Amino acid sequence: MNKPIRIVIADDNRELIEVLKSYLQSQDDMQLLGVAYHGNEALEVIYRELPDVLVLDIIMPHLDGIGVLEKLQFEKQRPRVIVLSAFGQEAIIQRIVSLGADYYMLKPFDLDTLGKRIRQLGDEPMYISSFGMSSPQSTIAQAVDMPAKSTVKNLEEEVTKVIYQMGVPAHVKGYQYLRDAIVSVIQEVSLIGAVTKELYPLIADKYQTTPTRAERAIRHAIELAWDRGNIDFINKFFGYSINTERGKPTSSEFIAMVAEKLRM
Known part of the structure; x- marks a missing residue:
């Protein structure tokens, strides 16, 4: 049996974290290593636990999600990152992409879709290049635009x-x-x-x-x-x-x- 995918959650919404914890703990192929409620705490947990995947909110106190990505950008060992956000602004998405996030999911989201993304990242190992950590098939989940026919x-x-x-x-x-x-x-x-x-x-x-x-x-x-x-x-x-x-x-x-x- 393959080792479970090791995960850390960082989000200041405690209700949402409880929902995510319940979901992840119900998945046999996933292991929740820890949770963080602000950016600085997230970095502490990441450096201590060295997770495979980080599920990261953008809007957090003390240090936001973009700040966390900036800190992790040039680390030799860093997790794959799924960003969660209520904001679909193109400039924010581009900034997140440039900092090495693998997926961008808009809140609210489907838990099964999140699980699918985690498994995809768990199956794609990171490797070190001259530009830092990257993967063979990093993919950004784009926001879905309102249909043009909507008046x-x-x-x-x-x-x-x-x-x-x-x-x-x-x-x-x-x-x-x-x-x-x-x-x-x-x-x-x-x-x-x-x-x-x-x-x-x-x-x-x-x-x-x-x-x-x-x-x-x-x-x-x-x-x-x-x-x-x-x-x-x-x-x-x-x-x-x-x-x-x-x-x-x-x-x-x-x-x-x-x-x-x-x-x-």
Whole structure:
């Protein structure tokens, strides 16, 4: 029998980590060596355990996933890397690719697909070249674009349905602002990387207000959904239980997560 694939998970979402732990521990050909909740802790576990595969979140405190990849880039012995993220911005994906990640998976994701990617990487040994560690067939899992036939009206209807079901009150200004922000990000992914400079001014211009007021209204709408909304629907929509202890997501995180889920 082949040795199990040795895995480390790094993600600050404790609920998601518990889901991943349960899944990996149920797989006979996989061994979970440890978990980390921020980038610096991830590096400590990696250097100590020397895993075969690292499942890495991008948005983490202290040191983010890109920072972890930068630290690992020129190590003589490093794991294969599967990056998990709610962000599908092309510039971020390109940066992750340049730092040697093997797969890029958008949250929320299918656990069986993750397992398949881990097995593929476990079957492809790393080797050392003059440019650092690489593999014969490194592959980046790209984001799935929204079909071209989807119209703005269809998008607005779909986003409206989702945020209403989450519990965002339709009477607050932030309801319309949040809806339009999500639609805008679906149509132009790069906006999520320029929320303050481009997205909020775009919404403000449409509704003849200021970017600061647009941002506050969106934040208020998200807080209402998180505090008083339909948590069961939110859990179901994102594909796993949200971590209430972690606190509310930032406005940009929430917009990105909803947009990416609908784009898929």
